[in-house]
Amino acid sequence: MKIFFINNMKNLWKSQQGSSMVLVASLLIFICGISALVVDIGTIYVEKGNLQKTLDAAALAGASELMVSENKAENTAIDIASKNNLTITASDIDTASNFIEIKKTVKADLTFARIVGIETMDVPAIAKAQLKGGLSGREGIVPVAIPRDKLPDPSDPFPEFPLNFQPGKGNDEENSSIKGNFGYLSIDGTGGNVLRNNIINGADLEVSEEMYEYTQTGLSWGNVKSGFQERINQDLSNPDCSKYETADSSCSRVILVPIVESFTDVSGKTMVEITGFASVWISKITGHTVQTQFIETITFGEFEDLTGADNYHVFGVALVK
Numbered sequence: 001m002k003i004f005f006i007n008n009m010k011n012l013w014k015s016q017q018g019s020s021m022v023l024v025a026s027l028l029i030f031i032c033g034i035s036a037l038v039v040d041i042g043t044i045y046v047e048k049g050n051l052q053k054t055l056d057a058a059a060l061a062g063a064s065e066l067m068v069s070e071n072k073a074e075n076t077a078i079d080i081a082s083k084n085n086l087t088i089t090a091s092d093i094d095t096a097s098n099f100i101e102i103k104k105t106v107k108a109d110l111t112f113a114r115i116v117g118i119e120t121m122d123v124p125a126i127a128k129a130q131l132k133g134g135l136s137g138r139e140g141i142v143p144v145a146i147p148r149d150k151l152p153d154p155s156d157p158f159p160e161f162p163l164n165f166q167p168g169k170g171n172d173e174e175n176s177s178i179k180g181n182f183g184y185l186s187i188d189g190t191g192g193n194v195l196r197n198n199i200i201n202g203a204d205l206e207v208s209e210e211m212y213e214y215t216q217t218g219l220s221w222g223n224v225k226s227g228f229q230e231r232i233n234q235d236l237s238n239p240d241c242s243k244y245e246t247a248d249s250s251c252s253r254v255i256l257v258p259i260v261e262s263f264t265d266v267s268g269k270t271m272v273e274i275t276g277f278a279s280v281w282i283s284k285i286t287g288h289t290v291q292t293q294f295i296e297t298i299t300f301g302e303f304e305d306l307t308g309a310d311n312y313h314v315f316g317v318a319l320v321k
Contacts, residue, residue, distance in 0.1 A: 010057035023245075034071070047108040047123045054084040055102050056319055062093075063099040063129035064298050070095040070256040077102060101128040108289070128321035131298070135277050135314045137206030138301030143185035144224075145200050145260040146278055151312060152294065158313075161280060163290040165221055181266050184224075185258060185274075186216035192223035199227030205258060205274070206302070212271040213258075221288060228290050231255065231282055244281055250298045253282040256299065259310045276310030 062077030074093050077100060081088045086104070094101045107120040118184060144163060152159050165182050184195055187203040195216060205213075233240035234252035241251035248254065261273040279297035282290060296313045303316040 009094070011134065018137070028169070028304050043110065044108045044121060044123055047106065048125060051086070051104065051106055051125040052127065054086045055080055055088075055104060056129075057081075057084065057123050058086075058088065058103050059100055059127040059129035060317055060319065062095075062102075063131060065130060066095070066100065067296050067298060067315075070097070070100075073100050077090065099128060099130040099320070101126065107125060112291065126192070126321060127319065129317050130320045131315045132303045132318050133311045133315055134303050135207075135256075135299070135311050135316065136302045136304040137204070138299070139204045140202030140256065141187075141205040142255045143187045143195070143203050143205070144180065144182050145185055145211075145258045145263075145272070145274075147263045148259055148261055148275055148288070148310060149264075151259070151310070152276070156222065158294045158296075160283065160291060160293045163292060165219060165224060165288045180268050181215045181263060182219055182224075184216040185260075186214040186269070187273075190216055192218070192220035195220055196223035196227040199224065200230045201227040202255075207274045207276060211274045213274055215266060215270050215272055217269055224290075225285060228282060230286055232285075244283070244293055244295065247281050249279075249299050251281075254295060255280060256298055256314060259312065276312065278310070278312035278316050279314045 058077040058080040061080040062073040065072040065076045073095055074090060077093060078088055078090075081102075088102060090102055092102055092104050094103075103124070103126045105122050105124040108123045109120055110118055110216075146161070146163075150161075152161070163183065185205075187198060188194055199321060231252045236249065240246040240248075241253050256277050258274050259276045259278050261275055263272065266272060279295055279299075280292035281295045282292055284291050294313055296315070298315050298317060301316060301317065
């Protein structure tokens with residue numbers, strides 16, 4: 001009886017040992033399968049991320065050239081993608097006057113899925129960049145304002161626009177009711193040196209509903225002329241910036257200036273309402289006048305759909321897909 005019991009226990013142990021081995025083997029297969037799946041999913045995830053980043057960069061770069069032409073935007077996107085080791089063609093790109101969209105699918109090489117005959121997997125991505133209006137604020141604003149009622153007629157959007165600094169008449173040679181003001185805004189302090197520095201380097205400025213800023217009084221023509229001349233001098237080494245037809249937002253002579261509601265009857269240090277921004281190219285300085293011309297500019301900054309805001313030829317680019 002004793003021997004029979006011992007033999008039964010041995011048989012039971014051998015039986016359980018066999019079952020454990022089967023269970024362990026099954027678990028090992030399951031764990032290996034999960035590991036293989038994780039590795040391949042990781043490969044797809046990395047490939048997707050790299051593709052999306054490249055398409056985003058290409059779309060943003062392309063959109064910044066839409067004002068030149070759709071063809072220029074397309075070629076720029078292709079070039080940027082190529083520099084990031086991705087080949088895209090015209091068939092991958094859709095453009096219009098205000099957006100560029102790129103769709104691309106690449107193949108991710110799989111590792112463990114090859115066991116079941118799957119060597120690659122398609123990884124698609126899409127990027128769409130669009131021109132946006134409604135600049136609400138940014139750094140680098142030159143605080144020499146343009147009155148809203150002096151903006152050109154929409155039928156002639158890019159005329160020359162003289163910033164007049166005539167003693168006794170302010171920044172408006174036709175309006176002698178403006179006393180002591182010449183279009184300057186008092187940002188970051190007062191004084192001719194502060195104004196000169198803000199003309200050269202720009203200042204931080206935001207626009208919102210009922211946004212006001214104090215005017216800065218005094219002609220300060222020496223500092224003002226010096227500031228604008230420095231802007232011109234900074235572009236002497238870049239011939240494209242010296243010509244209106246080839247200048248762009250990278251040029252120091254292309255500046256953003258605030259638009260104010262009005263300078264009429266503004267006497268002494270007074271608060272004026274800022275209604276938006278305009279983009280101009282500095283042509284030359286003659287007498288007490290800085291000659292400028294309105295120019296389209298694509299720039300950085302905060303862009304919002306501000307009701308009633310004036311944004312005269314100022315655009316930004318943003319990813320919308």
